[in-house]
Amino acid sequence: MDGVLTLVAAPGSGALDAPRVEAVRSALDRLGAEEDRPRWLAKGEACDLAFAGLAPEQAEGAARMALGDRPVDIVAQPMADRRKALLIADMDSTIVTSETLDDLAAHVGLRDAIAAITARAMNGEIDFAEALRERVGMLVGLTEGAFADTWAETRLTPGARTLVATMKASGARCLLVSGGFRYFTERVMDLCGFDAQVSNDVEIEDGRLTGRVMEPVRDRRTKLDTLMREAGRLGLPMSRTLAVGDGANDLPMLLAAGLGVAFRPRPAVAAEARAVVRHGDLSALLYAQGYARDEFRETP
Known part of the structure; x- marks a missing residue:
């Protein structure tokens, strides 16, 4: 088998069971794939299906159709160098x-403003480096103690x-x-x-952020x-x-x-x-x- 499909359920969700795995196997069969027997990596949580005759993208698509909206993650990839x-x-x-960084901002009452910039940067809407400089600039004067307080909550x-x-x-x-x-x-x-x-x-100078x-x-x-x-x-x-x-x-x-x-x-x-x-x-x-x-x- 040259490909493997891994199904991983949310821990404790009970979303992955033998009937669901069989439904995925049937979906692969309908596309003409060959499969090995399921290999359970963790009962009720994670299962491998080795397959041949399909591209990983095809196998993943078939599995998604079979599982519907169940909270199960699907990873399809080549078996080699796994x-x-x-x-x-x-x-x-x-x-x-x-x-x-958002948590640090909470110590000066700026969590919402800085988190909004973070969200845009993380979604690729604005340049990361410029967004970082802007956010740190808003924290000028923040004490070093805020780092320790933030770490305690991380x-x-x-x-x-x-x-x-x-x-x-x-x-x-x-x-x-x-x-x-x-x-x-x-x-x-x-x-x-x-x-x-x-x-x-x-x-940091004299125990406070300079904003740079x-x-x-x-x-x-x-x-x-x-x-x-x-x-x-x-x-x-x-x-x-x-x-x-x-x-x-x-x-x-x-x-x-x-x-x-x-x-x-x-x-x-x-x-x-x-x-x-x-x-x-x-x-x-x-x-x-x-x-x-x-x-x-x-x-x-």
Whole structure:
């Protein structure tokens, strides 16, 4: 079999069962595909269907028709090089549940104004670097203590530590590459076990933000360049790379990676990404690589 279709339900939803999987198999049959027997990666949550005779896009379309509006994510891809040796991950709204810059803005009563700019930048409506400079300029005078307060409220997305720990246990290199701030990326890197981080920094004088971002701004080009550079340094074909993110500044790396996953993405990103996870947590990226639940690691 040269292709594999992975079905991942929202945890605890009960949306994926044997009858639903059989409905997907029947849909593939009607298009003339050959399939292996289903392989359950986690009972009631994730299942693999290996197939031949269809393009991944055809298999995904058939599965979507069969599943209707059930909260099940579908990833169709070639079987070859399925397990990845390099992970490049975005931070805000991906590895952590929130946008840390928006959370910082709450400390000066500007969350709504700054979040509106963030949303436009993440949907690709305005330039990311200019939007970052504008938002940081609005935070002039913010104290360093606001970073610690924001960090205390920041939460990892379910599955984040498991994703990194499991891939590292299999020998993968894992990098956090963010348009956010080093104060947060360094802490997330330590919590999750990432090998390195790349991010932005802000200028602070006398314990307060000056309103300036340290140049150069880390943006979509940085994310793509990091993916390409690391793959080259490790001698990896792009087919063995995985990228995950939610915003427009992630899209170039998502399209370049062997498996690029838009995680609970902005609409403009969902429209272009080849793989989208809307219902599962970050462990869906492990299922997409063929890891079964009993192979998951919780610590590096």
